[in-house]
Amino acid sequence: MSQIDVALLAIAATLFSVFAIHRLTIWRSRRDVVRSSVLTFKSTFTDEIACIRNGNASFGTFTDAFQKHKIAIDTVMPILPFCYQRKLQKAWDEYCGNGSDIDTATFITGSSCHPNLYPEFKNRFCALHESLNDLL
Numbered sequence: 001m002s003q004i005d006v007a008l009l010a011i012a013a014t015l016f017s018v019f020a021i022h023r024l025t026i027w028r029s030r031r032d033v034v035r036s037s038v039l040t041f042k043s044t045f046t047d048e049i050a051c052i053r054n055g056n057a058s059f060g061t062f063t064d065a066f067q068k069h070k071i072a073i074d075t076v077m078p079i080l081p082f083c084y085q086r087k088l089q090k091a092w093d094e095y096c097g098n099g100s101d102i103d104t105a106t107f108i109t110g111s112s113c114h115p116n117l118y119p120e121f122k123n124r125f126c127a128l129h130e131s132l133n134d135l136l
Contacts, residue, residue, distance in 0.1 A: 037079045038132045044072040045129045052122060062125060069095075069128075076132075084132060091131040095124045 048065055051057040073092050077085055 034079055034081070034135055037076045038135045041072050041076040041132065042129065044068055045125075048125065049129065052126070057122065059121065062121070080132070080135075084135060088128075088131050091124075091128040095128040097121075097124075 044065075048057065048061055051061050073088065077088060080088060
C-alpha cells in the first residue's frame, strides 16, 4: 500500500466516524424528545390513576378529564413513530368506546354508563395509559 492509499483509507474512516456520530446524536435527540413527550402524556393521567388506586374512581372522574386526555393525545400523536401512532389511536378508539356500549357521546355529555360496564371502561382507561410504555 502506498501512502496515498493509507491517507485515503484514513480519510474514509474519519468521514464514516463523523457520519456515524452525527446519526447517533440525531437518534438520541429524537429518542429524548419522544420519551419526554410520552412522560408528559402519561402525567395527564395521574389524577385518574390515583383515584383508581384509592378506590374513589367513578365514571364522572373520567368524563371530567376527557378534554384533558384528548389534548394529550393530540399533542403526543405527531411526535410518535408511525407504529406507535397506530397503537395509541387504537387504544384511544377503544377508550372512547367506538363500536361498543360506551361511546364518545357518553363522555361529552357526562351521562353515566351502566354499572356493569364500569370495570370494562376502567380497563380501557388503563390500557390507554399504558399504551406507550414501550417507549420509556
